[in-house]
Amino acid sequence: MRIFKFGGASVKDADGIKNVFSVLEKVGHEDTLLVISAMGKTTNALEVVIKNYFEKSNELHSSLQEVKKYHYQILMDLFEDEEHDVYFAVNSHFADLEYFIRSNKSPNYNFVYDQVVSYGEILSTTIVSYYFAQAGLKNNWIDVRNFIKTDNTYRDANVDWEKTQQLISKGIKKKSLNITQGFLGSDENNFTTTLGREGSDYTAAIFAYCLSAESVTIWKDVPGVLNADPRYFDNAVLLNQISYREAIELAFYGASVIHPKTLQPLQKKEIPLFVKSFVNPLLPGTSVSKGKDLEPQSPCFIVKKNQLLISLSSIDFSFIMEENISEIFALLHQYKIKVSLIQNSAISFSVCVEDKFGNFNELKSILAKKFKVAYNENVSLYTIRHFTKEAAEMVEKDKTVLLKQISRETMQVVTKE
Ligand code: ADP
Numbered sequence: 427m428r429i430f431k432f433g434g435a436s437v438k439d440a441d442g443i444k445n446v447f448s449v450l451e452k453v454g455h456e457d458t459l460l461v462i463s464a465m466g467k468t469t470n471a472l473e474v475v476i477k478n479y480f481e482k483s484n485e486l487h488s489s490l491q492e493v494k495k496y497h498y499q500i501l502m503d504l505f506e507d508e509e510h511d512v513y514f515a516v517n518s519h520f521a522d523l524e525y526f527i528r529s530n531k532s533p534n535y536n537f538v539y540d541q542v543v544s545y546g547e548i549l550s551t552t553i554v555s556y557y558f559a560q561a562g563l564k565n566n567w568i569d570v571r572n573f574i575k576t577d578n579t580y581r582d583a584n585v586d587w588e589k590t591q592q593l594i595s596k597g598i599k600k601k602s603l604n605i606t607q608g609f610l611g612s613d614e615n616n617f618t619t620t621l622g623r624e625g626s627d628y629t630a631a632i633f634a635y636c637l638s639a640e641s642v643t644i645w646k647d648v649p650g651v652l653n654a655d656p657r658y659f660d661n662a663v664l665l666n667q668i669s670y671r672e673a674i675e676l677a678f679y680g681a682s683v684i685h686p687k688t689l690q691p692l693q694k695k696e697i698p699l700f701v702k703s704f705v706n707p708l709l710p711g712t713s714v715s716k717g718k719d720l721e722p723q724s725p726c727f728i729v730k731k732n733q734l735l736i737s738l739s740s741i742d743f744s745f746i747m748e749e750n751i752s753e754i755f756a757l758l759h760q761y762k763i764k765v766s767l768i769q770n771s772a773i774s775f776s777v778c779v780e781d782k783f784g785n786f787n788e789l790k791s792i793l794a795k796k797f798k799v800a801y802n803e804n805v806s807l808y809t810i811r812h813f814t815k816e817a818a819e820m821v822e823k824d825k826t827v828l829l830k831q832i833s834r835e836t837m838q839v840v841t842k843e
Pocket residue numbers: 432433434435436463624645646647648650651652653654655656657681682683
């Protein structure tokens with residue numbers, strides 16, 4: 427079986443969905459499972475709905491209308507017959523969402539987030555599935571929440587591999603075309619959970635692992651994995667081959683083209699991951715597999731914007747020792763703040779972090795009881811794997827460098843925006 431993941435960019439409008447259909451016509455669709463994300467920027471739009479639900483109830487209605495308008499426009503572009511069943515299905519998903527918003531009593535932000543944001547993927551897969559059927563391509567729409575079981579860490583759920591494996595082995599029909607949602611799972615009580623932003627790649631890897639799939643293909647608006655994010659660097663080159671190990675490193679440092687959790691399950695079973703262009707589906711793209719570390723061998727640039735550089739020093743000039751460091755890390759873990767760089771000296775300790783869930787203010791007041799806390803907001807972290815002198819110069823040019831760290835393979839620089 428092959429697993430294909432189509433991200434938000436590939437299904438952002440009616441033409442995108444038609445294009446997905448034509449990709450399948452070109453590369454085949456038998457014995458294939460499609461994992462699909464929410465359309466375009468729907469997840470961001472639903473995040474606004476959730477924020478309004480908690481903080482700005484007077485804007486709740488209009489933010490939800492935006493999401494509806496966007497989906498109904500795509501429906502009208504794809505289905506001429508206004509009596510088509512797809513309208514009934516989509517209406518009923520929106521009715522369920524509105525019912526949840528009306529009747530929910532839980533004050534738990536993360537819980538509400540998952541119950542609401544999940545409609546992005548439910549809607550996109552529903553629309554794609556009906557469109558394929560209309561175009562003559564039979565398919566099974568699968569509710570992924572009946573297959574991927576997780577704990578109840580809402581917004582960042584951990585997969586229960588044993589239960590998930592059992593359900594997938596038993597329930598997924600091979601030989602046909604299956605369509606399911608990325609990013610979602612469900613907990614023990616069958617409430618919806620999510621696997622973290624951009625988590626649909628990970629969903630594809632979970633299915634691949636449990637089905638011992640032949641391969642995973644992530645279809646993108648770029649020709650494959652490039653040696654730099656084309657939004658920030660000119661002249662990025664396509665990487666033809668990357669080893670699992672190198673890809674894990676790149677994803678860890680923030681190469682947003684592959685979600686970091688995606689690679690471990692694939693590597694365990696040596697399932698190849700292809701990253702290909704949905705514009706030119708017959709081109710080879712990038713292969714992440716056993717083999718050469720990096721081909722062509724070249725420096726790889728990764729940028730993470732909107733990072734926080736925190737420096738902690740002891741109030742009384744005492745050393746920052748193991749016990750302080752372990753306490754600091756326990757707190758960072760507890761507040762779900764991800765560390766991407768560490769540097770320490772005798773009396774100070776610096777970390778470059780990403781505060782995805784907006785917890786830093788709370789953490790800051792706790793740290794301030796024990797340490798002097800200094801921080802820079804909105805810094806950028808540049809990582810260069812396999813750096814060269816020229817590569818380093820290019821990154822540092824015209825920037826204020828706040829911190830630099832060099833190891834054998836990797837150079838990291840924190841700069842002001
Ligand atoms: P998806 O629709 O699958 O979620 P994303 O928009 O998240 O896709 O990711 C695709 C984008 O990732 C590309 O358009 C590109 O701008 C960006 N990107 C960042 N780093 C890289 C890289 N190293 N190689 C290719 N694309 C990259």
